[in-house]
Each structure stands twice: as C-alpha cells, then as structure tokens.
Amino acid sequence: RGSPPPRNPANQLTQRQLTNLRAPRRREARSAHVTSAIKASDHAEIKHSVSDAHVQDQEQYAEMYARSLEDPNGFWRDLAMQDFHWETPIPEQHHSYNFDVRKGPVFTEWFKGGKTNIAYNCLDRHVGDGHGAQPCFLFEGNDVGVDGAMSYQQVLEEVCRVANFLRSVGVKKGDSVAIYMPMVCELPIAMLACARIGAVHSVVFGGFSSDALASRIEDCKARVLLTCNAVKRGPKVINLKQIADRGCEVAVEQGFNVEHVLVYANDSAESREDTHMVPGRDAFWQDVIPQQASTAEVEWMDSEDTLFYLYTSGSTGKPKGVVHSTGGFMTYAATTFKYVFAAQPGDVYWCTADCGWITGHSYMTYGPLLNRATQVVFEGVPTYPDAGRCWQIVDKYQVKQFYTAPTAIRSLMRSGAEWVTKYDRSSLRVLGSVGEPINPEAWRWYHEVVGDGRCPIVDTWWQTETGGHMITPLPGAWSEKPGSASLPFFGVKPVLVDEKGQELEGEAEGYLCISQSWPSNIRTVYRDHERYETTYFAPFPGTYFTGDGARRDSDGYYWITGRVDDVINVSGHRIGTAEVESALVAHPQCAEAAVVGYEHPVKGQGIWAYVTLMEGVDSSDSLRKELVMSVRSQIGAFAAPDVIHWAPGLPKTRSGKIMRRVLRKIASFEEDQLGDTSTLADPGVVASLLELRGK
Ligand code: WTA
Numbered sequence: 001r002g003s004p005p006p007r008n009p010a011n012q013l014t015q016r017q018l019t020n021l022r023a024p025r026r027r028e029a030r031s032a033h034v035t036s037a038i039k040a041s042d043h044a045e046i047k048h049s050v051s052d053a054h055v056q057d058q059e060q061y062a063e064m065y066a067r068s069l070e071d072p073n074g075f076w077r078d079l080a081m082q083d084f085h086w087e088t089p090i091p092e093q094h095h096s097y098n099f100d101v102r103k104g105p106v107f108t109e110w111f112k113g114g115k116t117n118i119a120y121n122c123l124d125r126h127v128g129d130g131h132g133a134q135p136c137f138l139f140e141g142n143d144v145g146v147d148g149a150m151s152y153q154q155v156l157e158e159v160c161r162v163a164n165f166l167r168s169v170g171v172k173k174g175d176s177v178a179i180y181m182p183m184v185c186e187l188p189i190a191m192l193a194c195a196r197i198g199a200v201h202s203v204v205f206g207g208f209s210s211d212a213l214a215s216r217i218e219d220c221k222a223r224v225l226l227t228c229n230a231v232k233r234g235p236k237v238i239n240l241k242q243i244a245d246r247g248c249e250v251a252v253e254q255g256f257n258v259e260h261v262l263v264y265a266n267d268s269a270e271s272r273e274d275t276h277m278v279p280g281r282d283a284f285w286q287d288v289i290p291q292q293a294s295t296a297e298v299e300w301m302d303s304e305d306t307l308f309y310l311y312t313s314g315s316t317g318k319p320k321g322v323v324h325s326t327g328g329f330m331t332y333a334a335t336t337f338k339y340v341f342a343a344q345p346g347d348v349y350w351c352t353a354d355c356g357w358i359t360g361h362s363y364m365t366y367g368p369l370l371n372r373a374t375q376v377v378f379e380g381v382p383t384y385p386d387a388g389r390c391w392q393i394v395d396k397y398q399v400k401q402f403y404t405a406p407t408a409i410r411s412l413m414r415s416g417a418e419w420v421t422k423y424d425r426s427s428l429r430v431l432g433s434v435g436e437p438i439n440p441e442a443w444r445w446y447h448e449v450v451g452d453g454r455c456p457i458v459d460t461w462w463q464t465e466t467g468g469h470m471i472t473p474l475p476g477a478w479s480e481k482p483g484s485a486s487l488p489f490f491g492v493k494p495v496l497v498d499e500k501g502q503e504l505e506g507e508a509e510g511y512l513c514i515s516q517s518w519p520s521n522i523r524t525v526y527r528d529h530e531r532y533e534t535t536y537f538a539p540f541p542g543t544y545f546t547g548d549g550a551r552r553d554s555d556g557y558y559w560i561t562g563r564v565d566d567v568i569n570v571s572g573h574r575i576g577t578a579e580v581e582s583a584l585v586a587h588p589q590c591a592e593a594a595v596v597g598y599e600h601p602v603k604g605q606g607i608w609a610y611v612t613l614m615e616g617v618d619s620s621d622s623l624r625k626e627l628v629m630s631v632r633s634q635i636g637a638f639a640a641p642d643v644i645h646w647a648p649g650l651p652k653t654r655s656g657k658i659m660r661r662v663l664r665k666i667a668s669f670e671e672d673q674l675g676d677t678s679t680l681a682d683p684g685v686v687a688s689l690l691e692l693r694g695k
Contacts, residue, residue, distance in 0.1 A: 111303035121553075184377070224260045495512075511549060549561040598667040
C-alpha cells in the first residue's frame, strides 16, 4: 500500500489518535547503539544507524545482493556451511531449479545431497557449544503472574522425550503429525520433536474449527495428533480438546482414523479431571512424556526431505498444503532472522505470532533458535488485562526485537499512547511488522510512540509460500519509508509485470513476481503438483507469481498494494473468499453468496458477504447470526463475516460470472466509481443492492 490517504472516512483516525501522533513523547535516544535522523518531507524517509547490524550500508548490501543473484550456488552454500552442522557436507554443486512451465515440470533443489537436521541445529549445536544454560523460552501466560523459563538444555531434553514418544507410537521419517495447540512452549517443542525424527509436522492454528482441523488431518493423513485441553485467551477459556475430539470424529466420518492423541494439560485453563479423554487413543503429555528418555537419536535428513506442511488459503478451492523442505528452509529462515532483526546470539526476541501461521514457523520456532536467541512465548492477547500488556512484557524481559502485525499496532494505537509511555521500553532495538500492509499512520505511531523514534522499523513482506522475508528493510542499512517494505533480501529477484506478463522497468506498478529460485521457496502443494504449477507458475511463465500487486518508486523501493486475487487479509489472517462463500452456501437457506474484502480501520480488511436467500425465505437477524455461525463452525471465528448484505440478486455478466469489482465498490462506498456496467445481465441489481446497503 502506498502513501495515498485512506478514502473511506471510517478509516480516518480519530481526534484522539491524531493528538497522539502530533505529540509523541520524544526522548533522547538512550541506547548508545542506535541514533536516528528524520528527514521530514512528503515522502518522509527515516534513517537509523545501528552499530552492530550485519549490513552497515547500502554499498555492502549491493555487493552481497549482486553475488547472491549471480552465484546463488556459492553464496548460499557458504552461509549454510559456515552457520550449521551438516552430517554430510553440501556438494559443491547442489542447486538447480526450473520456474518455467514452458520448459517442463517446475522443481527446486537446494543443498541436495547434504544431510542435516534442523532440530539438531536449533538445540544440540548450542548445548554442545556450552550454551545449555542459556534461556531458550521465556514463557508468559495469559494471566499476569503465570510465567516460567526453559533453558536450551531443558528444551533439548523435552524435545527428545516427545521424539521418543512419537517413535514409541510408530511415527517414522516421512510420516505426518498434526499439531493443534495454543501458544505454550510445548507447541514449538512438538514441532522440534517431529523435525528431530524426520516426521513432517502440520500445525493447525488453534483458532480453526473442528471441520477445518479434520480436513487438514485428513489431507495429510496424520495418524497422531498433539493437542492441549484448553487455553485462556484474555478472559475467555477455549476448550481445544473438545474441538479436537469433534475434528477426529469428522475425520472418521470422512474415512480417516486418528490413532493417538497426546494432550498437554494446561492446568491454568482447565483441570485435567474435567478433560474428556478417549481410552486407548488419548494420553496426557504430563503422564507419558516424563517416562521417556531425555536423549533421542537424530534422523539425518537430506536437504530436500520435507520438513513441514502448512495449509494456506488461495483464491479457489480448499486450502493448499504448502510443502517446505529441510536445508533451504533452515538456511533462509536463519539468515533472514539474523540480518533483518540485526540479531546477535543471546538476544531476547519476541514475536507475537502464533505457530499456527508461517510467521510462527520461521520466526518463532526455527529462525530464532537457529540463531541462539532467547525467546518470549506469550499465551495471551496484547490487550489483556489492559492495552499496556505488551510493553509490560517488553520491560519484564528486556526484549530487544519485537515483531508483530499491523492489526495489533492499530488496535493498540486506538487505546492511546499513555498505555505505551508508562513503560520504559529502552531495551527495544528493532521493531518488526508482518502479515499485511502497514498504513503510514500506524507505521509512524509504532516508530514514534513505541520506539521513541529511535528503533528501525522492519516492514517485512513475505508469504507462507516464500518461507522467509522477501522484501524488507535491513536495520540501519538504508532509509525507511513508512508503508514501504523497501528492498529485496539476498537471493530475491522481484519483477513487476503487466497483465500480459510484460516486464515493467523502473518506476512502475504491476503484478509482483519473483524470477529466480531462493532457498526456501515452496517446493510443491502436497499431493497436487499440478495445482502448484497452475497457481504459482502458469500465470506469468518463467516466474513465481505472488498473488500481490506492488509499485516500485524512483529509489527502487517496493510498496505492496495488496492481493490481486480473491484472497483477503483479515487481521493478518489469510482467508480465501471462496472458502467463506462455500461455508455460507452450506446453510440450507442460503442460495448464493459472494464475499469481498473492504477496508477496516483495525483489521486491515473486513469480510463483506452478499447473500441471496432461497425463494420464499425472509431475511432476519436470527438468520444473519446463523449464517455467521456457519462460517465460524466450518472455518473458525477469525473468518466470521463482518457484514451480511442481503442481496435479492448478484451482479452477473450475461455468461453468469459474478462481477466482484462491482461488489467491492459497493462495499467500499465507492459507487461513483463502478466503471463499465454495460455487461451486466440485469443492471437493476446494483440499485437494489445500494438501497439495501444504505448510506
Ligand atoms: C500479505 C504472512 C504487505 C501479502 C507472512 C502476502 C504483506 C500475504 C506483508 C501472505 C507486508 C504479508 N506488507 N503485505 N509486510 N506481509 N503481506 O501467507 O498480501 O499468511 O501475499 O504470510 O500477506 O500471507 P501469509
């Protein structure tokens, strides 16, 4: 998203927020390492200098960047060999790929022939180097006062116990394991345990419903499920185990049987006695894991062996199982973490993401541990018990790097600067943003209020499919512009193309594609290589198509303008409009549904659903609630429509295609810009939709 001001008045800032923006508390920079200079202009650029960053200036970047594109084989091999343990070293020639569908099947290989293990590199390597006593996880519970810490040694031992348990129930290299857990330390531990034995983890975000869990379990054929009895999120208790049980039942109805369920008893949310357990299938983590040995043999994996599946939404059909492999993902997640967060071993880092999303894979479980960071694991929500919770945690643990989503920033911004400024925050050094475009207002608030104007903001653009940061500032290496993700990371070659696939040079706006392979690009869609090729490589042959639009300015900076397909981004959660539509249509009284995104002041995008009811059915508030429930139960609460717009008919072309462009304009109150509607089969439809929407 570029700099133009929001058009929808509802998105404009309130007077209170404006006041906060105009009068941020400015203090002298207290950290000796970081100074900043703000150049005020229309295209404000902000330059920081970070003395211990790994890239000091744009020249050093340009040199490394050029080599990364010219000699990817050597550039990445050097990094991978220098930073990690390889049981079998990477061959000199290890990399090949084809991104061009016209030249045959699309494939990617990095470090092929090298053998390693990512869990070993996250844990054993550091313990072996004498860092076993360093805190690995600092756990902060939902309720103030519930906390704990685990050292690298302790995490390693627990990972081994869980690995042994998995082996004891027959899990072998290549088998899928489903993980459906809240943000407790046992979630990354479960992932690492799978990685240690070469099992493929498939983490399902704890906010997904039983139906969504079942379809993911079924798709990857996970015979073992790791879950938790319950979790507290703010004042609410969520009984995950009940959802998981229902998910297993649904899977059985679909003909697939989960054989073992390991349940972590989260006593602060629900007592064990209250948890329903299925005899013969279920066991409590606390009963069976302590019995296991605290060492476990490592499974050495070829670099191209699969590390995990992560399901993500696309514009059509059901979610796709994105496949990432071991060595490329490891090297790229670790290298981006190190450079983008200017990380040094031992830094206290906190990412507020959930392991159920890619950010929690690359920048919670793997990237930080590969760099020997000490990591905060937070079970709760940023606004509970009050809007100062994040900064209280930052002070408590002296967090240096803080990484969150624009939606959280916007929601905290609404509560007022006083919740931030009452805390010290002087430990903060780098502030990160991820998941959706950050609007310049939120960017400035993050910079001025949270970071006291002294911390670089790294606005990291990337995707589940890319495995790691793609376009992002490096702290202090060049100026930041609020709202721009700036320049590509090493090895990433972005291109902008027009509808015909023609590459655009210089200042331009177009479809964002990537024309060269990088170590952690998506390897395939699980069990559907054809869908992989059609989705990502067929649209603009020769490149990987991101699904996003972007603009490049005269300094070569990229400004992501958002999705150009039918994917919407709600509070940083990626949702396919087709999925929401099919959940609505599943309701017996819904004849047809069309879903679009609209600008939402806090969530970034909200979900606007046009619903046509069956003949003879009248709209009502209770029906509205039932329709929303249908989405909640089939996908999850985070995908619930914000608006149900009754539609006697939908705008369609004569060939029956829904004109989404028209629906988007109506949802954003831009009916004056409907454009050409002469192809509408029934032009009267628009007028009746406008009437039902109101002003
Ligand atoms: C969007 C999340 C603008 C984008 C890591 C992308 C962003 C989708 C940014 C991927 C950013 C992510 N600026 N847009 N910094 N980061 N996006 O797979 O539309 O959940 O395609 O990965 O989020 O979402 P995903």
